[in-house]
Amino acid sequence: MAERVSGPYRGYYISAAARLVPAVDGATATESTGGTYVGSVSLAEHGPDDPRRIETLIDLGDEQRFGSEDEALAFVEQAGRDYVDRLLGGR
Secondary structure, three states: OEEEEEEEEOOEEEEEEEEEEOOOOOOOOOHHHOOEEEEEEEEEOOOOOOOOOEOOOOOOOOOOOEOOHHHHHHHHHHHHHHHHHHHOOOO
16 A cells, blocks of 8 residues: 655645555456556645544545556545645635
């Protein structure tokens, strides 16, 4: 699993994570066996260790899966930024 924290973005820190999951056939999770990456994102107002993290579901679209950690991290980080923009009423 890979994770990166960016920010502050409009007052929020964005923690993006990506993990490799096995292929549907149950093979061991590696890129060469058809595993895919899934991403998740969380927001914190006062830093990544802030106990008052925002916990909400962000719509990432239909079954977003990625071929690499970097793709997953970039996508969910942008989803977090988009959510902050909506939360604060646009740019």
